Amino acid sequence: xxxxxxxxxxxxxxxxxxxxxxxxxxxxxxxxxxxxxxxxxxxxxxxxxxxxxxxxxxxxxxxxxxxxxxxxxxxxxxxxxxxxxxxxxxxxxxxxxxxxxxxxxxxxxxxxxxxxxxxxxxxxxxxxxxxxxxxxxxxxxxxxxxxxxxxxxxxxxxxxxxxxxxxxxxxxxxxxxxxxxxxxxxxxxxxxxxxxxxxxxxxxxxxxxxxxxxxxxxxxx
Amino acid sequence: xxxxxxxxxxxxxxxxxxxxxxxxxxxxxxxxxxxxxxxxxxxxxxxxxxxxxxxxxxxxxxxxxxxxxxxxxxxxxxxxxxxxxxxxxxxxxxxxxxxxxxxxxxxxxxxxxxxxxxxxxxxxxxxxxxxxxxxxxxxxxxxxxxxxxxxxxxxxxxxxxxxxxxxxxxxxxxxxxxxxxxxxxxxxxxxxxxxxxxxxxxxxxxxxxxxxxxxxxxxxxxxxxxxxxxxxxxxxxxxxxxxxxxxxxxxxxxxxxxxxxxxxxxxxxxxxxxxxxxxxxxxxxxxxxxxxxxxxxxxxxxxxxxxxxxxxxxxxxxxxxxxxxxxxxxxxxxxxxxxxxxxxxxxxxxxxxxxxxxxxxxxxxxxxxxxxxxxxxxxxxxxxxxxxxxxxxxxxxxxxxxxxxxxxxxxxxxxxxxxxxxxxxxxxxxxxxxxxxxxxxxxxxxxxxxxxxxxxxxxxxxxxxxxxxxxxx
Numbered sequence: 115x116x117x118x119x120x121x122x123x124x125x126x127x128x129x130x131x132x133x134x135x136x137x138x139x140x141x142x143x144x145x146x147x148x149x150x151x152x153x154x155x156x157x158x159x160x161x162x163x164x165x166x167x168x169x170x171x172x173x174x175x176x177x178x179x180x181x182x183x184x185x186x187x188x189x190x191x192x193x194x195x196x197x198x199x200x201x202x203x204x205x206x207x208x209x210x211x212x213x214x215x216x217x218x219x220x221x222x223x224x225x226x227x228x229x230x231x232x233x234x235x236x237x238x239x240x241x242x243x244x245x246x247x248x249x250x251x252x253x254x255x256x257x258x259x260x261x262x263x264x265x266x267x268x269x270x271x272x273x274x275x276x277x278x279x280x281x282x283x284x285x286x287x288x289x290x291x292x293x294x295x296x297x298x299x300x301x302x303x304x305x306x307x308x309x310x311x312x313x314x315x316x317x318x319x320x321x322x323x324x325x326x327x328x329x330x331x332x333x334x335x
Numbered sequence: 336x337x338x339x340x341x342x343x344x345x346x347x348x349x350x351x352x353x354x355x356x357x358x359x360x361x362x363x364x365x366x367x368x369x370x371x372x373x374x375x376x377x378x379x380x381x382x383x384x385x386x387x388x389x390x391x392x393x394x395x396x397x398x399x400x401x402x403x404x405x406x407x408x409x410x411x412x413x414x415x416x417x418x419x420x421x422x423x424x425x426x427x428x429x430x431x432x433x434x435x436x437x438x439x440x441x442x443x444x445x446x447x448x449x450x451x452x453x454x455x456x457x458x459x460x461x462x463x464x465x466x467x468x469x470x471x472x473x474x475x476x477x478x479x480x481x482x483x484x485x486x487x488x489x490x491x492x493x494x495x496x497x498x499x500x501x502x503x504x505x506x507x508x509x510x511x512x513x514x515x516x517x518x519x520x521x522x523x524x525x526x527x528x529x530x531x532x533x534x535x536x537x538x539x540x541x542x543x544x545x546x547x548x549x550x551x552x553x554x555x556x557x558x559x560x561x562x563x564x565x566x567x568x569x570x571x572x573x574x575x576x577x578x579x580x581x582x583x584x585x586x587x588x589x590x591x592x593x594x595x596x597x598x599x600x601x602x603x604x605x606x607x608x609x610x611x612x613x614x615x616x617x618x619x620x621x622x623x624x625x626x627x628x629x630x631x632x633x634x635x636x637x638x639x640x641x642x643x644x645x646x647x648x649x650x651x652x653x654x655x656x657x658x659x660x661x662x663x664x665x666x667x668x669x670x671x672x673x674x675x676x677x678x679x680x681x682x683x684x685x686x687x688x689x690x691x692x693x694x695x696x697x698x699x700x701x702x703x704x705x706x707x708x709x710x711x712x713x714x715x716x717x718x719x720x721x722x723x724x725x726x727x728x729x730x731x732x733x734x735x736x737x738x739x740x741x742x743x744x745x746x747x748x749x750x751x752x753x754x755x756x757x758x759x760x761x762x763x764x765x766x767x768x769x770x771x772x773x774x775x776x777x778x779x780x781x782x783x784x785x786x787x788x789x790x791x792x793x794x795x796x797x798x799x800x801x802x803x804x805x806x807x808x
Binding site: 195 | 336344682683800801
């Protein structure tokens with residue numbers, strides 16, 4: 115039985131505001147993403163991977179077409195709320211706040227979401243343990259963590275408000291093979307065991323191998 | 336709530352920059368506190384000057400109107416002007432009482448003057464025909480001008496120091512306004528060999544006599560006519576208005592001259608009051624005149640200090656605002672990455688702006704509190720130094736009025752003797768940093784912080800998080 119479609123991209127195109135009328139960064143894209151599956155989006159440099167990610171994550175709005183999340187067009191919803199409630203974003207360069215500890219980064223995300231739980235630190239530590247980080251890392255400034263550890267913190271942060279969808283931009287791009295495997299295992303678990311939709315933009319063959327479905331993006335023109 | 340928490344974390348994290356911002360705001364707060372305290376004090380002083388002089392209105396000729404079409408070269412025209420002046424309607428004490436019954440008038444007083452001849456005393460006069468200056472002393476048809484005052488407030492010559500008591504009987508002012516008592520010029524006393532408690536008799540044209548007892552002897556200071564043997568007031572006899580009124584009531588042939596002064600609530604109401612007087616029968620050739628210029632004449636130095644303080648504050652605010660603006664812009668540029676991350680995890684532009692504003696406001700409030708404290712401590716001595724002249728002037732003025740009325744020694748504090756004019760005396764000026772100053776300081780400080788951060792707040796709105804994070808990558 116097919117899983118529920120959580121995100122649909124329908125004939126989406128994107129053109130930068132200062133570009134010519136026919137100069138699309140992304141042209142006429144249509145994809146469907148289901149809950150409980152891990153997707154890989156691959157493509158050569160300039161094919162529009164990051165642009166697609168920014169459209170899916172609500173950091174940009176598509177110029178034409180639609181992106182439907184859980185039955186609602188992204189054009190019609192508050193994208194800040196969408197980003198701090200419905201989806202979690204993981205970046206290649208982690209994008210953690212360096213002056214905060216691992217747990218503070220996670221708690222900040224809970225705060226932005228407005229999560230009301232008594233002990234946010236305890237929850238943060240649980241999330242860290244879920245992605246393979248020991249409790250002792252909780253109070254450590256993120257700059258004192260390795261790349262793999264930082265990426266785990268970033269994944270834990272993205273899970274802090276239990277979103278339905280995780281979007282990752284080259285999450286293993288800066289990691290060694292072993293760490294890459296461990297991180298991919300986390301994503302796989304999130305998809306297959308927790309029923310989240312995981313979308314990973316990647317160059318990595320290992321990621322594509324693990325994914326339930328791979329979309330290829332080709333450069334327009 | 337997390338916005339405040341984040342703001343506080345950022346303040347602690349960026350200590351250097353926030354201390355710099357804090358110092359700038361502290362300097363501005365100190366300057367603003369002192370300036371506002373001085374301005375408040377100056378405002379109080381100006382108000383004090385106004386209240387010391389009272390808001391007086393007197394009735395005078397409308398010369399501009401009367402002299403219209405006057406051509407001194409034409410004899411006929413001169414006669415016409417003379418008629419015009421002679422036909423101006425007079426007003427009596429009962430008219431004055433009628434005028435004074437107005438919602439604009441708080442109180443009033445008047446002088447009532449008549450002319451009488453000497454009976455038991457002689458007019459002080461030395462007849463010198465064709466003297467070398469070609470002039471004669473005293474050319475009046477009567478010997479004496481008897482001027483009755485209805486209160487001490489009306490005794491403007493004593494208040495201004497033109498007349499000054501040199502001898503006075505004990506408790507003279509307790510009885511001076513009720514009964515046949517007089518104050519006479521020292522020259523007249525010497526001329527007639529009179530002393531305190533002596534009785535003098537005057538008479539009118541019909542031979543009726545009026546007896547008065549001498550309560551005090553005054554001297555005229557700085558007589559306008561220094562080429563005369565005697566001072567101008569030598570044959571002026573000062574009494575109370577009821578005594579003069581009794582004389583005019585007893586003989587209707589005696590024409591009295593009433594000069595009222597009305598104390599009004601507000602100078603802005605003078606025109607309305609004038610219309611009311613006309614409707615009550617005042618001749619339209621009279622107009623109402625105020626003492627506003629006189630009341631404000633002593634405040635020029637205070638006004639200068641006030642305007643200097645304002646200029647100083649404005650310059651401080653402009654320079655401080657520019658420095659804060661630059662620091663804020665640098666702040667935003669340095670924190671672009673943080674902004675990008677926060678936007679990516681879903682903080683709205685508004686919340687982000689609010690966080691930055693909160694950071695500034697927290698630093699500003701701490702600095703403003705410190706600045707208000709330092710300013711409060713220093714403002715009193717600074718104000719007192721700047722306004723030193725005003726303090727000594729006000730003290731001298733109080734003492735001088737006391738002396739003019741024959742009250743020896745300094746009259747300290749509020750000079751409110753029996754029926755005495757009210758003059759505020761300052762021993763120091765309390766440039767108090769009160770709630771009003773604190774509210775003004777808070778308003779100025781926060782406005783400055785917000786205005787200087789507008790550009791940086793606008794730039795937050797324009798940042799694209801993806802672009803910022805790409806640059807970082």
